[in-house]
């Protein structure tokens with residue numbers, strides 16, 4: 024199974040690195056600083072106290088997807104269409120594209136651009152780039168993948184690489200459950216730059232999260248998604264399980280990078296409007312993050 028990773032960041036380098044370490048041919052496609060480092064000395068992969076150096080192919084050219092049986096698609100949600108269009112001329116007609124992204128509509132948006140087999144995957148991991156061509160694993164790593172023509176072969180190769188993968192017809196429901204967590208935490212952590220433990224201890228935060236979750240559940244349910252009745256306690260309980268964590272939106276905002284907020288709270292607002300469901304709490308959070316991004320950019 025020949026693999027290409029489109030978007031050699033925290034997710035792409037972690038999963039691509041594990042697959043390459045297991046012996047599969049993997050090509051990373053990423054930015055020059057990562058590609059140069061990987062080409063010179065291999066990918067550095069920190070897992071717990073162990074560090075692995077994984078030799079693997081790397082390129083800055085999107086044409087690196089040519090010939091791949093499986094593409095791990097791991098760019099941020101805002102880049103989905105543009106990167107999809109750029110890869111299209113190089114893709115094999117029978118390629119399987121695994122969307123390893125947060126948000127629920129990336130597979131549909133990518134499929135609209137490239138057609139073919141585009142598979143939703145819910146990603147339960149915490150990883151971050153520690154430097155050029157250097158990825159650090161902070162926890163978990165399991166995947167829930169939608170059914171696809173090559174799912175058993177993919178699961179087998181992933182298991183051999185130490186990536187626990189479940190195939191589920193309800194992978195989209197899992198993505199929605201993750202989206203609801205993101206809608207509750209990401210903007211509030213970004214706007215305050217607080218880690219989750221301190222965030223939840225602030226007066227009124229649990230109440231705001233409760234409103235956000237209620238709106239998300241209404242939109243999800245009207246979209247035909249099954250949401251666990253335990254979603255609210257599970258969302259509010261997350262802070263205790265990772266009290267020191269700041270959201271990816273908080274990290275993007277702090278680094279002056281574009282956030283994925285249009286595909287988190289922003290998506291719920293758009294879908295709510297289509298369905299006639301009001302989403303005022305999500306709207307306030309989305310607006311404040313967009314305004315803060317604009318201020319940071321100096322608009």
Ligand SMILES: NC(=O)C1=CN([C@@H]2O[C@H](COP(=O)(O)OP(=O)(O)OC[C@H]3O[C@@H](n4cnc5c(N)ncnc54)[C@H](OP(=O)(O)O)[C@@H]3O)[C@@H](O)[C@H]2O)C=CC1
Nearest residue numbers: 030031032033034053054097098123124125146148149150
């Ligand atoms: N990190 C995590 O622990 C988790 C992340 N996710 C989700 O996974 C997805 C990926 O996240 P993550 O890996 O953290 O993001 P990163 O920003 O670390 O990785 C994406 C990489 O792709 C690069 N890229 C974008 N366009 C191109 C292009 N045309 N050519 C080459 N490289 C390109 C980006 O460069 P540049 O920044 O310069 O554009 C960046 O280096 C997101 O949807 C995220 O929400 C889900 C679960 C956990």
Ligand SMILES: CC(C)(CO)C(=O)C(=O)O
Nearest residue numbers: 205208268269270271272
């Ligand atoms: C689950 C959570 C909220 C963990 O930080 C996340 O996915 C993110 O930060 O984007």
